[in-house]
Amino acid sequence: MSLENLQLQILKTLDAQGEILDTKDFTLEDGTQVDQLVILGALNSLLSREMVEYQSLDSEVWYLTEEGKEISASGSHEVVVFNTIPEGPEGIAISELQAKLGNVAKIGQGKAFKNKWIKKNGANLVRAVEKVEDQTKEDLIVIQETGSHPNAEVLKDLKRRKLCDKQKVTTYSVKKGAKFALTIQKQATELTYEMMQSGEWKNQTFKKYNFDAVGITPPGGHLHPLLKVREEFRQIFFEMGFTEMPTNKFVESSFWNFDALFQPQQHPARDMHDTFFLKDPATTNSFPEELLKKVKDIHTNGGHGSIGYGYDWKEEEAQKLLLRTHTTAVSSNMLYHLAQQPKFTPAKYFSIDRVFRNETVDATHLAEFHQVEGVVADKNLTLGDLIGFMEEFFKKLGVENIRFKPAFNPYTEPSMEVFSYHEGLQKWVEIGNSGMFRPEMLLPLGLDPDVRVIAWGLSLERPTMIKYDIDNIRELLGHKVDLAMIKTNPVCRLDKKMGKELEGEESKAEPVPNPIH
Ligand SMILES: *[C@@H]1O[C@H](CO)[C@@H](O)[C@H](O)[C@H]1NC(C)=O
Ligand SMILES: *[C@@H]1O[C@H](CO)[C@@H](O)[C@H](O)[C@H]1NC(C)=O
Ligand SMILES: *[C@@H]1O[C@H](CO)[C@@H](O)[C@H](O)[C@H]1NC(C)=O
Secondary structure, three states: OOHHHHHHHHHHHHHHHOEEOOHHHOEOOOOOEOOHHHHHHHHHHHHHOOOEEEEEEEEEEEEEOHHHHHHHHHOOHHHHHHHHOOOOOOOEEHHHHHHHHOHHHHHHHHHHHHOOOEEEEOOEEEEOOOOOOOHHHHHHHHHHHHOOOOOHHHHHHHHHOOOEEEEEEEEEEEEEOOOOOOOOOOOEOOOOHHHHHHOHHHOOOEOOOOOOOOOOOOOOOOOOHHHHHHHHHHHHHHHOOOEEOOOOOOEEEHHHHOHHHOOOOOOHHHOOOOOOEOOOOOEOOOOOHHHHHHHHHHHHOOEOOEOOOOOOOOHHHHHEEEEOOOOHHHHHHHHHHHHOOOOOOOEEEEEEEEEEOOOOOEOOEOOEEEEEEEEEEEEOOOHHHHHHHHHHHHHHHOOOOEEEEEEEEOOEEEEEEEEEEEOOOOEEEEEEEEEEEOHHHHHHHOOOOOEEEEEEEEEOHHHHHHHOOOOOHHHOOOOOOOHHHHHHOOOOOOOOOHHHHOOOHHHOOOOOOOOOO
8 A cells, every 4th residue: 555545545445435534434445444643644645745634642542451352352361160070960071171271260269269150069069050151251342343442441350350451542623624625635855947948947846845854964174185284294383383374375475475485586486388378367466666776776786795697687577477486475475564664573373275276187196285384583593593493394294314415496595495305215315305595585585684484395295195095186275186096085094104105115106397497
């Protein structure tokens, strides 16, 4: 019996009888009873369509216990005993009765004696009356048929004898609803685009929302491994007293990205093959006037002991908008603002954010990646301070054994590549880049000549790939990322040792170019 068939039967009955006074009397066409809970389900669905109305009827129903059912079928024990004793003075031997009836003989005898239906004749039992009535059986049959008994005393007595008991039952009285019909129209569960297009929604009836329904547990958010590692880096910087720089803009001018960093306008990094330039808008001209002049001057003529580059610096080149190629574009801006303060205060800045380079995408390179950068500005800082900061920083990352190698970067001097000894590979591997910003960059910004700025950087992807054992960068970032990996990657890892983590490093080409170059 499907739910719909049951509903149709209910509707048919309502149509024929006007109403159903009590669903306890409701039967299917073939006479079978339906569980009241099933009826309730059918009624609720019809109610939501306003096809019926119903009210609950709570009642108590008496029912027979197993023993009660037995007695209603074969008679009470005392009557069975009486009927087993033959008429006449002979009667039956007690032992024979016992053998015939077993337990029933024992219980039945007592009651029959009490009723004075039987008596003893020597070792035999004989009848004391001509016939007996089985009131108990009749009472039980009444209960079985009607669910109750007119005599409350009887019910009480039979309940005490554990032959019957009562239970609460809810049934329903049903009436036709405002939209009563003999057929059930299929209800739409959703208003679709197509329905709105065709106008079909006007003809549709919609299923009502059930706001009491238990909803599906939403599949929650999961942090991407890059975000987890980024958070670890952030915590290290915070522990070391650094402030996070506002890096929330991807578009920069060439001026802040290159010129302000004393990177010449002919530098290959400024080529469209290396940098993404914007088409629309292609340029900006909102620069601090004074700074623009100073930058032009230092590029063209030098100064502060520098001979500059000696070329014709063009403002149009500085106006070009691009997707920042490093977060150092933000650092130069921050240092400029630091220099505008009436009195210099030391600063420790960091940022971890996305940068863009026109790279050919392969297993270890993407056109965008994240740069981790730390910048410290204070008077008379030395290379020793830079080494000290980096040693502390990498130690907090779990890298204890680091070394430095002189390197060249356009806007830092001296510059150092950072290496860590790899136990597995038995060699030194590069883990970052660093340097002291050149005076040609700092002095035009307006910083005090005593102020030195040290900086170091690394990529976020490389340590993340190592920590999460990801070989192909496209599995970490981009449209090929497996969402299951993001959902199931561990909340925390118990990294044994950076040396261990770096194992297999040799097979991975450097995933990203050095953040500072
Ligand atoms: C809506 O119902 C009317 C009357 O039955 C019918 O003429 C019309 O075509 C229906 N409209 C749509 C979009 O199904
Ligand atoms: C990226 O570089 C390639 C050549 O290396 C060039 O063809 C392409 O136009 C560049 N893309 C952009 C958006 O500048
Ligand atoms: C920085 O060094 C210069 C030159 O050695 C010195 O005159 C100045 O007092 C130093 N500043 C600080 C804050 O130590």
